[in-house]
Amino acid sequence: MSATAGPGHGAGRLLRGGRVVARVLLVWVLSAGALRLLDRWLPGFSMASWWQPIVCALLFGVLSAVVWPLVLRIALPIAVFTLGIGSFLVLGAGVLAISFVVPGVVIADFETAVVVAVAVSVLAALASGLLALDQDELFFRRAARRGARRGTGGDAEMPPGVLFLQVDGLGMDTVRRAVRDGDMPTFARLLAAGSHRLTEWNTDWSSQTGASVCGILHGDNDDILGFRWYEKDRDHVMACSHPEDAAEIERRHSDGAGLLSVDGAGHGNLFTGDAAHVSLTMSALPVLAGAARRRRSGRLGAGYYAYFANPANTLRTLAGALVDVGREISASTRQRRAGVVPRVRRGGFYPFARSATTVIVRDVVVSAIIEDMLAGRAAIYADFLGYDEVAHHSGVERFDALAVLRSIDQQIGRLYRATQLAPRRYQIVALSDHGQTQGWAFTDRFGESVEALVGRLCGAPQPEPRRGVNSDAGRASEGWQVGAALAEASAGGGPIARRLRARVERAGSAPDHPRTVTGAPGAVTRVAPGVVVVASGHVAMVSFTEHDGRVELETIEREFPELLPALVDHAGVGFLLVRSAESGPIVLGRDGVHRLATGQVSGEDPLGPYGPHAADLVRRVDGFAHCPDIMINSRFDPIMEEASPFEPHVGSHGGMGGPQSKGFLLYPAELPAPGEIVGAEVLHRVLRGWLTHLGQPAPPVGAPASPTVPAG
Structure with missing residues (x-):
């Protein structure tokens, strides 16, 4: 999974370098052209001379690439809590400032400046797409240059890191069919090349994320009966999705020596695995809230900065989220008109909640992983929740659930390519926490x-x-x-x-x-x-x-x-x-x-x-x-x-019976075969053994659990 040296590798560097130059020139030309068109069509915006669009496009590129990331370190909360929309308000202020610097450029008001910022950012995103240029490539190339200057480049003697990529709710049988039918081309290529192997593992009776992930990350899921359960001695319903309950569950099961306790990071999970660097992690929210009260400054976590640092990312993701809302409404309507059963209600706020899971959170998590790879962290565990969410409402292998699965597979392919550019060698292990069994509620x-x-x-x-x-009329009989x-x-x-x-x-x-x-x-x-x-x-x-x-x-x-x-x-x-x-x-x-x-x-x-x-x-x-x-x-x-x-x-899990109890495990062929895996605690020992096999240090026995802090 690591980049290899040689003539082919050198040619690849030249090719990638040429693509970078082509992208910069293309974005510059398109931005200048866009500014000229806006001059004609947008009231309150004018450029009198031919050279002004060229200079302004150049300055906007510098603003986006250099100045904006620096400003974002202060304005990041605005970007995060507005899902990126606030970032364009800040960029609009930058465009307004450019109009004051370049003689003869007129921008009537702040609203006009925001429109200009959005338009130019859209073109930057389109340019990257036209060249099929992975933004991660630029990210890692800049990192490599910084590392070379500082003498902190990748260490060939450093043991490989591991990306643990969890596809939530994806059962073994569905993986087999998806690989066979072309819905998971990245998995198919890895298996066809012989670099990876695929096996299944049997969940505990409680085939749900709370029990599975606690067992996988902490090696202990004792007394976790479901995603929610009743504790008679406290007259309290524990819910894994409640931050205080998740923190209590982790307190009961963590010994400080979890899967991610040695230079690890976790994103989008219920529990931390004792990682020091986390984002979007349920059990860490109470700790992070207390840390935020104690600290006036500090970063919000890995992924947020890397994601919002590029304005084009925000537009791309928000556009993808809106498209996914449309897909959901279309899929729900098709099911209802065709009388498909089993089905459940999918209206109200659900289409927007779905898009937040399948697009927005997914993209932030991927950015977090890339930033962790840049930092060379040893073990990274991230949960892609989108398939599980859609399969619950649509069905395990219905077309819109498989479409989400294809998008997750695409992101895993993106991360695979990123491993070729990271300063540290990385292996990819993909797995699920459980499967799903379909049925009529x-x-x-x-x-x-x-x-x-x-x-x-x-x-x-x-x-x-x-x-x-x-139910529908077709069930009356x-x-x-x-x-x-x-x-x-x-x-x-x-x-x-x-x-x-x-x-x-x-x-x-x-x-x-x-x-x-x-x-x-x-x-x-x-x-x-x-x-x-x-x-x-x-x-x-x-x-x-x-x-x-x-x-x-x-x-x-x-x-x-x-x-x-x-x-x-x-x-x-x-x-x-x-x-x-x-x-x-x-x-x-x-x-x-x-x-x-x-x-x-x-x-x-x-x-x-x-x-x-x-x-x-x-x-x-x-x-x-x-x-x-x-x-x-x-x-x-x-x-x-x-x-x-x-x-x-429609698709569900949490007990025993059928595909819900069969998770999958895709692992590098060079690692020892795991044998039969029954229960999440056993899977934890397999993953921990692989880290040791790769040369990573084992956590100290009985290490005290330390409060999780925001990544940075």
Whole structure:
């Protein structure tokens, strides 16, 4: 992955140098031409002499390339918090200043100056595109010259650095098809050349970003039950997407020796991996907010400066974001008109949120990685979230999700080219934190949410079950099947439901624990008195708040005699994990029971469709400190490879069943083969071993975790 010396390399340098000169001349000519046209068409702007556009274009180029980056060190917050729009206000002020310097140039007002700045920046972006010139090339060439002057050029003896590029939510099966069908040409070239190999890894039961990334970066994801889960001892729902909760999760799992603890950087992640240089990292936000209060100055983080330092980047990205908004609206309309199912609502603010993820954040993250490579940092981990976001709403392999995947692959190709120019040799490792399993959302398929279902079975008044808001008229014919499924659940048609009801009848169902009207005290919403339900993708967690600790099956049977029989017979439920005083942890399914303590299975193994590692993964979760009283996994259909998530998604993850549990790992062929990987903690050890194999120093054992600071 490193540049090689030789005649071909020298010819390449000459070619790139010629392209740089051509770009500079082309931008200068186009800028001068644009200024001449603006002189004719733009009121309030005039240039009387032929030489004025040429001189002003030259001065604008100097302003953009030299003066603007210096000014940006002070004005960066304005650029960041306005998504780059504020940068053109500052550039407009610079253009206004140029009009005062060049005799005879008239710019009537500040608004006119901003229009001129935008127009010339657009042409600069177009010129780069016409020459197919990678801006990163200019960036690294300038860096190389600075390093040569300072005597700090790349060290041939320095061990290679590693770029860990995470494509969020991309499953192994989708990667195979995307490589085969041309949707990931960069991956296809790396595999065809033999420089990289592709393998899969099996996630934990919680196949979602919180558990996976904490395990990958920190080597520990104990007690992370989902993207959100309930902690009974604190009456609090933990959410990985909440900055304070993310910081608390990292505090519990970091020992200071994470994957990025030795000269590392992280971007767009939930957790830092103990990196000293981060941006767009959820767990670092509380720390960074405190640092910002303590410091009046300082950079906002890697990527921001590198991104906004070039005004053309802002225009390019904002234009790309607007195009993506249009793509989303078009794709949603096409799905709705064609009656495609499953589907979910995609209106409101979502098109803009999607473009922020698929374009704006992506570009900032790429700039952050390039700046880290310039600094020669040893290990860089970045998350590309766009595919996961779109697949949730569009579908795992529908055309607009694959279009986003192609754009991510293009960025990975861009970073691959950048490794050829960086002052340090770099290897690229691409991976995913999990996959996605597609299906019709539980609420839409069965007419009520899992929260409403559990609340109803626990005695809370509920409205009549209804068809989901995202269903269409084409599903009306299936209403009788939904009604039949609900009727079957209430009748206890399955053998396990019949046995559970028989146990209740023998033991008596009068609760021996007094109930309160509201289940109070408690800040978390109860679906029934004393009952909390938290959904996380394909997993739902039920906790009974009026009991301390883990509530056993026998107590649940006494207090809520219909709950377990109805759940195991429900067409959307695959299996339940409960703790029995008699048998320890047991997994209940419609047609069988799996006793985890002994491995004994009665009837059909409820974990059978979920893979060979299912029992071990479920057994591990049973030992978590905050394991809920009932853990519900959605039902997976192995023939259609679909399951109904408990959240309003089309593609989803978070539990077991199908592609959601199969992440991918693309790694350089020169690294040792990883063997079978089961769980994110094992993947962490593989990645850490590769860093050691490449000669990077291992973090000190028991190193204290230090507060993460903004990169710079």
